[in-house]
Amino acid sequence: MKLRLIFPLLLLSACTKLQPAGPKADQVLDGPLENLTPEQRLQFLRGDIAFNDEVFTRETGLGPLFVSTSCGSCHAGDGKGHPFTTLTRFGQTDVGGNQYLQSGGPQLQHRALQGFEPEQIPAGATFSRFMPPANTGLGLLDAVADSSILAMADPMDRDSDGISGEVSWISPKKYSQQRPGGISQNGKVIGRFGKKAAAYDLLHQTAVAYNEDIGITSVFEPISTYNGEEGDPEIASQTVLDVVFYLKTLKAPIQRNASTKDVVDGRALFISAKCGTCHRPELKTGYSPINALSQISFYPYTDLLLHDMGSTLNDGYTEGGAKTFEWRTPPLWGLGLSKNSQGGGYFLLHDGRAKSINEAILLHGGEATRSRNNYQALSEAERKKVLIFLESL
Amino acid sequence: MKKIFIVIASCLFVKTAVAQIDSSLLRRSAIDTSGLKLNMDAAYSRPFLSIGKFPVSFGGYAEANYQHLGTNGVTEGHQFQMRRFTLFVASTVSERIKFLSEVEFEDGAKEINVEFAALDVELNPLLNLRGGIILNPIGAFNQNHDGPKWEFVDRPMSATEMLPATWSNVGFGIYGKTFKGDWALAYEAYLTNGFNDRIIDNGVGRTSLAAAKLDPTRFEESYNGIPLITLKTAIKKRNFAELGLSYMGGIYNKFQDDGLQLDKKRRVDTYALDMNFTLSNWRTAVNAEWAWVFVDIAPTYTQQYGRRQQGGFVDIVQPIYRGNFAGLPNSVINLALRAEYVDWNIGRFNETKGNIGDNFWGLTPAISWRPGAQTVVRVNYKIVRQTDLLGNPPAKTGGWQIGFSSYF
Numbered sequence: 109m110k111l112r113l114i115f116p117l118l119l120l121s122a123c124t125k126l127q128p129a130g131p132k133a134d135q136v137l138d139g140p141l142e143n144l145t146p147e148q149r150l151q152f153l154r155g156d157i158a159f160n161d162e163v164f165t166r167e168t169g170l171g172p173l174f175v176s177t178s179c180g181s182c183h184a185g186d187g188k189g190h191p192f193t194t195l196t197r198f199g200q201t202d203v204g205g206n207q208y209l210q211s212g213g214p215q216l217q218h219r220a221l222q223g224f225e226p227e228q229i230p231a232g233a234t235f236s237r238f239m240p241p242a243n244t245g246l247g248l249l250d251a252v253a254d255s256s257i258l259a260m261a262d263p264m265d266r267d268s269d270g271i272s273g274e275v276s277w278i279s280p281k282k283y284s285q286q287r288p289g290g291i292s293q294n295g296k297v298i299g300r301f302g303k304k305a306a307a308y309d310l311l312h313q314t315a316v317a318y319n320e321d322i323g324i325t326s327v328f329e330p331i332s333t334y335n336g337e338e339g340d341p342e343i344a345s346q347t348v349l350d351v352v353f354y355l356k357t358l359k360a361p362i363q364r365n366a367s368t369k370d371v372v373d374g375r376a377l378f379i380s381a382k383c384g385t386c387h388r389p390e391l392k393t394g395y396s397p398i399n400a401l402s403q404i405s406f407y408p409y410t411d412l413l414l415h416d417m418g419s420t421l422n423d424g425y426t427e428g429g430a431k432t433f434e435w436r437t438p439p440l441w442g443l444g445l446s447k448n449s450q451g452g453g454y455f456l457l458h459d460g461r462a463k464s465i466n467e468a469i470l471l472h473g474g475e476a477t478r479s480r481n482n483y484q485a486l487s488e489a490e491r492k493k494v495l496i497f498l499e500s501l
Numbered sequence: 502m503k504k505i506f507i508v509i510a511s512c513l514f515v516k517t518a519v520a521q522i523d524s525s526l527l528r529r530s531a532i533d534t535s536g537l538k539l540n541m542d543a544a545y546s547r548p549f550l551s552i553g554k555f556p557v558s559f560g561g562y563a564e565a566n567y568q569h570l571g572t573n574g575v576t577e578g579h580q581f582q583m584r585r586f587t588l589f590v591a592s593t594v595s596e597r598i599k600f601l602s603e604v605e606f607e608d609g610a611k612e613i614n615v616e617f618a619a620l621d622v623e624l625n626p627l628l629n630l631r632g633g634i635i636l637n638p639i640g641a642f643n644q645n646h647d648g649p650k651w652e653f654v655d656r657p658m659s660a661t662e663m664l665p666a667t668w669s670n671v672g673f674g675i676y677g678k679t680f681k682g683d684w685a686l687a688y689e690a691y692l693t694n695g696f697n698d699r700i701i702d703n704g705v706g707r708t709s710l711a712a713a714k715l716d717p718t719r720f721e722e723s724y725n726g727i728p729l730i731t732l733k734t735a736i737k738k739r740n741f742a743e744l745g746l747s748y749m750g751g752i753y754n755k756f757q758d759d760g761l762q763l764d765k766k767r768r769v770d771t772y773a774l775d776m777n778f779t780l781s782n783w784r785t786a787v788n789a790e791w792a793w794v795f796v797d798i799a800p801t802y803t804q805q806y807g808r809r810q811q812g813g814f815v816d817i818v819q820p821i822y823r824g825n826f827a828g829l830p831n832s833v834i835n836l837a838l839r840a841e842y843v844d845w846n847i848g849r850f851n852e853t854k855g856n857i858g859d860n861f862w863g864l865t866p867a868i869s870w871r872p873g874a875q876t877v878v879r880v881n882y883k884i885v886r887q888t889d890l891l892g893n894p895p896a897k898t899g900g901w902q903i904g905f906s907s908y909f
Contacts, residue, residue, distance in 0.1 A: 126882070128897035130574020163706040166698070177706060177805060181890065190891045191852035192804065221702070222754060222799045223764040451855060451891035 134362035137244040137442055137449070138186040141357050143400040148357065155354025158347050159183075164322050169342030171323040172224040173217035173334050179351065182240040182321065186358055187442065187449025189240030191460050195321065198235035203429050208233050214427065215320040217333055224334075234424035234432075237459035238303050242442045242449070245408060246301075247356030249439065250310055251401040252412065253394030254291040254298045260388065260411045271385045271475050273413030276305030276436065278428040283315070283328045284308045288395045299428050300412045303458045305436035306428030310352045318343060356398065360406050361442035365500050374497025377490050381482035386415055386437045386475070409440035409501065418473020421457065433474060444499035465498050466491070537685045539735050539743055540775065541638060541676065543645035544601055544617060548875050548908045549591055560589040564648035566904025570883065572896055582904075583609055585648060587616075597623040605667075615720075616669050627677035631691070634720065636669045638689045638733040639749040640790045641775035643668055648906030652818055652837040652869040654881050655902065657790070658861055659812035659843045664771065664792055665711030670694045670729065671720055683739035688732075694719055695729030696753035696769050701798055701806040707845045707859060707890075708796055708807040710769070713753070727752040727766070735775075742778030749773075753796070767797040789815040804857065805890060807846030812861075814841035818869075829872040837867040846890065858892030861885065876907035 133139060140152045160180035164170035175195055176182050182193040196216040199208025206213045211230040220226040229235050258275060265272040278299035280286075287309065291298060301307035307316065315328035323333055327345050330338045365371050378384060387409040396402040414434040422433035430436075435458060443465065446454055454464055462468035472480040483491060538546050549558035565583045570576065586606040593599050603617040619633035638644050642660035646667055660666045672693025679686050696713040703712035716724065733747035750770035757763055773792040779785065791813030798808050818837040826832035846859040862885070869879040885898035 126901075127569075127571035127576060127899045128573065163704045165702045165704060167702075168704075170702075174803075177803060181706065181805060184889055184891055184893055190850075192850045192891065194852070218801075219803045220799075220801050222698070222767070222802055224801075226801045448893055449891070451858065451893060453855075 133359075134364045135445070135448075136185060137242060137358070137361055137445055139359050141247070141359050141400040144357060144398075148353075148398070148400075151350055151353045152357050154347075155350035155352070158351050159354055164324060166221055169322075169324050170221065171217070171219075171334070172221045173226055174219050174221075174323040175215070175217055175321045176219075177322065179317070179322075183243050184449040186243040188242045188446045188455070189460075190450050191239075191455055193240050194460060195238045195240070196229070196235055197238060197425060197427065198229050198233040200426050201234055201424060201432060202426065203431075206427075212333070215333070217320070217323065236303075236423035236425035239455060239458060239460040241303075241438065242361075242446070243355055244358050244442050245360035245406065245439070246310060246358060247396075247398065247401050248360055248391075248393055248404060248406045249300065249408060249410070249412065250287070250356060251393035251396040251398075251404075252300070252391050253289050254287070255289060256392065256394065257298055257300065257412050258291065261413055269382070269385060270478050271382075271415070273386065273411055273415055273437070274434065276300070276414050276429050278306055278308060280308050281312050281315075281328070284312055288397075296429070300436070302427065303435055303438075304427040304430040305412065305414055306430065310355050311348070314352050314355065315348055318348065357400065360408070361445065361501065363407070363441075363500050364444065368500075370493050370496045371500045373490075374493035374495070374500075377486060377494050378497055381486070381494070382479045383483070384409070385479070386411055386413070387440050388437075407441060410437045413437060415476065416474035417476060420471055420473050423459075440498060441501050443501045465495050537680060537683075537737060537739055539678070539685060539687050539737050540641040540645045540745060540777075541678075541687055541689055541733070541735060543647070543650075544603070544636070545591070545599075547589060547647065549589065556594075557590060557592045560591070560908060561587050562647055562649050562906060562908045563587070564654075564904060564906035566654045566902055568654065568900060568902040568904075570898060570900030570902075572898040576900070584654075584904075587647075594620075614667075614669075616667050625677070627679055629676050630673070631676060632673040634669050634671055635674065635691060635693065636667065637691065637693060637729070637731040637749055639668065639731060639747045639771055640664055640666070640773035640792055641745055641777070641788075642666050642790055647908070649875055649877050649908050651906070652816065652835060652867050652877065652879055652881075653839050653865055654879060654904045655865070655883065657814035657816075657839065657841050658863065659792060659814055659841060660790060662709065662711050663794060663810055663812050663843055663845075664773065665709070665714065668710075668714070672728070674731075683741075685737045685739075686734070687736075688734045690733075691731045692728040693731065694723040695725075695727065695751040697724035698754050700753055700769060701796065701802065706805060708794070708798075708810060710771070710794065725752055725755050725757075740779070740781065742776065745773075745775040747773045747775070764799075767799075768795075769797070770795045784820050786818040787815065788818075789813065804846070804848065804850060807848065807857070807859065809847040810843065810845055811847060812841070812843030812845075814839055826870065826872070831873055833871040835867075835869045835871070837869060839863070839865040839867070841865075856892060857890060858888040859890045861887050876905065878905045879903070 163178045182189045197214045199213030200206040212227045216227050218226050261273050261275045263272050263274045276299040277296040280297045297308055299305040299308055301313045307313040318324040319329035324342045325339045326341045326343050326348050332339050388411045389407050393404045414430050416433050417435045424432050426432045456462040456468040469483055547560050549560040551558035563586045568580050588604050591601045600620045605614045605616050615634055619631050619635050622630040636643055643666040670693035672691050674691030676689040697716050699712040700710050701708055703709050729751035731749040735745035737743040752766045753769045754767040756766045771794045775790040777788040794810040816839045818835050820833050820835050822834040841863045843861045846857045848857045864884045865881050867881045869877050871877050881902040886895040888895045
C-alpha cells in the first residue's frame with residue numbers, strides 16, 4: 109500500500125526535475141529588470157504579451173500595407189532582427205526633411221494583404237535598409253540624462269582625438285513628454301533611439317513602429333500609412349503604453365565569461381584601440397520614475413551620439429538631423445547573443461551586411477578609421493581576443 | 502397546498518417512471534470484428550447503447566487528464582483538464598437509412614461543436630449517399646479520432662493543427678466498399694463548404710488550416726461559393742494492413758464579393774497518406790500518417806505564412822501484458838511511442854536564401870493500461886522542440902501527462 113502511494117508522489121516530485129531547464133539568464137536577452145514592484149511586473153507581463161504574442165490580422169487592423177504582423181516577429185527573443193524583417197526607409201537626403209512623404213515615405217511597406225499592392229521605392233529616392241535592433245536594456249538608455257549625452261558630445265573635436273560625436277537634435281512628437289531634466293534647443297530635443305537617433309523616446313519609437321511596421325493606427329499616430337487619412341485607433345492606448353513599459357523594463361544583457369583572461373585582455377585591447385571612445389563602456393542613468401532605472405551605472409558600449417562612419421556605410425539616406433554618413437553608435441551589449449535571434453548567423457551593422465563581428469569592424473570608416481586601423485594592426489591572436497571579448501557582451 | 506400536492510405527485514410519478522426502466526433492456530450494440538473495418542467506418546464502429554428494439558442508440562466518450570509541462574524552464578504548474586465530453590446518437594431510420602450525430606463539448610463547455618450529423622442512404626455497398634455535417638476524410642486521424650482509441654493524451658500536432666482534425670463541414674457525397682477474399686477496397690468523395698482567408702490571416706502567425714475553424718458562419722454558408730473537394734481511397738488486407746490515400750482541396754479566399762472581383766482565386770490543396778498495421782507475432786500496432794499542404798499565397802504577402810507544409814506522426818503500440826490487472830481480467834498493458842514532426846513553412850527566405858524555420862518535432866513515450874477495450878488509462882512523457890521562423894535555438898518543452906479516456 110505504501111508503495112502505491114510513493115509512486116505517484118515520486119512522479120509528482122519529478123515533474124519539474126524531468127522538464128527541460130531554461131537557459132541561464134546570461135544566455136537570453138528577455139526578462140525583466142530586477143527590483144520591479146508587483147504592479148510593475150504585471151504591466152511588464154501585459155506588455156510582453158502584446159509585444160510577443162499579439163499577431164495582427166486584417167480583422168484587428170493589420171496593414172493593409174505592412175512590414176510585419178507583430179512586434180515580436182522582428183525582435184525574436186528581444187534580440188536583433190534578420191534580413192527577413194529588415195525595414196527600408198527612403199526619401200531623405202539632408203536635414204531638410206523627407207521629400208517623399210506624399211509617396212509613402214519614409215518607410216517602405218513592402219508587404220500587403222492579399223488584394224492590395226505593396227509600395228515600391230519611388231524612382232529617384234535614395235534608401236537605406238535598417239536591421240531591427242535588440243530591445244534589451246532600452247529603459248536604461250532612455251534614462252540617461254540629456255546632460256550626460258551633451259557632455260559626451262564633441263562636434264568640433266576639441267580634444268583632437270579624431271572623434272566628433274554629435275547630438276541628434278530632432279523635432280519632438282506632439283505626444284512626447286520631456287524626460288526629467290530634459291534639454292531642448294530651438295524647439296528641438298535630443299534624439300537617442302533609431303539608427304539615426306531620430307526617435308526621442310520609447311513611446312515615439314513604439315507608436316511609429318506600430319504605425320509604419322504593422323499598419324496600426326493609435327491615438328499617438330492616427331494617420332493611416334495606406335491612404336494618409338486619420339482613422340480610429342486600431343490599438344488601445346494602454347496597450348501601447350504597456351509595450352513601452354515592457355521595453356523600458358527589459359533587463360540589460362548580462363556579460364558572459366567576464367573574468368576569463370581572453371575576455372579581460374580583449375577588453376583592454378578594445379579600449380587601447382580607441383574603440384571605446386564611441387562605444388563607451390559605461391553610462392549612468394539620471395532620475396527615473398521607475399526606481400529600478402534610477403541612478404544606475406550600466407555597460408552598453410555606446411555614447412548615443414552621431415558619428416561620421418565613412419563613405420562605405422553612406423547609403424545616401426538619412427533621418428532627423430543626421431547626415432547621410434552619420435550613424436548613432438549602436439550599443440554592443442548583447443552582441444554575442446545576436447546569433448540566437450538572427451537564425452544562427454550574424455547580420456551586423458545598420459543593414460545586416462556584415463556576417464561576422466570582424467567584418468563589421470573592418471567596414472568602419474570615417475571617424476572610426478583610426479580605431480579600425482588600430483584593430484587591424486593587432487596580431488591575429490590579439491584580434492581574436494577582441495572578438496572573444498565582444499562575443500562575451 | 503395545491504402547489505405542494507403537484508410537486509409531491511410529480512416526484513412520485515418520476516420515481517415510479519424511473520423504477521419502471523429495466524436496465525437489462527440497455528444493450529451494447531455489437532461491433533463488427535470481422536477485421537475488415539477501415540478508418541472510414543470509425544464513425545459507426547463505436548460502442549453504442551440501445552434500449553430494447555428502440556431504433557435509436559446512444560454513446561459517447563470522455564477524456565480528462567492531469568499534466569505538468571514546462572517550456573524552457575517555465576511551467577504553468579499542475580493542470581487538471583477535462584478535454585472532451587462527446588455524445589453520439591445513432592438512429593436507424595429504415596433498413597438502409599441511418600443517421601448519426603456527434604456533439605463534442607471541449608474544455609468543459611468552452612467549445613461546443615457538432616462534429617458529425619449526417620444521414621447515410623445505402624443504395625448498394627458500392628454506392629452510399631451521405632449528407633449533412635460530415636468529417637472530411639483527409640488522412641486517417643480525422644475520421645478515427647475518438648480518444649479511447651489512442652494511447653496518448655494529446656492528439657498529433659500534424660493531424661490537429663495542420664490538416665486540421667477534427668475538420669467537418671456541411672456537404673454531400675458518396676462512398677462505398679467492395680470486398681474480395683481478405684481484401685477490402687473503399688472510396689469516398691464529398692463536396693462540402695471549405696476554408697477561408699483565416700488560414701493565412703490569423704493570430705497564430707503562420708499558415709494554419711485549423712484557423713479556418715474560427716469562422717463562426719462556416720456551417721451556414723460557404724465562404725466563397727466554391728466547394729471543397731475531398732477524395733479518399735483505402736485498401737485493407739484482413740489482419741495485415743490498411744493503406745489510405747486522400748486529397749482535399751479548393752479555393753480558400755474571398756475572391757469576389759457582391760459580384761466585384763477582389764483577388765484571383767487562390768487554392769489550398771492537401772494530400773495525405775495513412776497506414777496502419779499490426780505485426781502478427783508481436784501484436785505490435787503501428788499507425789502512421791503523413792500529409793502535405795500547398796497554399797497559393799500572393800508573393801507580396803509575408804513569407805511568415807508558409808506556402809508549403811508537411812508533417813505526420815507514427816504511433817507504435819506494443820502490448821506487454823494481457824490478463825488480470827487490479828482485478829480486471831481483460832486488462833492489457835502497452836508500451837507506446839509517438840514520433841511526430843511538422844514543418845509549418847517549407848521554403849527559403851527571399852532575402853537570404855536561407856532555410857525558413859518554423860518547425861515542430863515531438864517524441865512521446867507512454868504506458869497505457871486498458872482495463873477493457875473501451876477504456877484507456879495513459880501515462881505520457883512529452884518531449885517537444887519548436888523552432889521559430891528564423892531557425893533560432895528551439896523552445897524545449899517537456900513534462901508528464903496522465904489521464905483516461907473512455908467510451909460510456
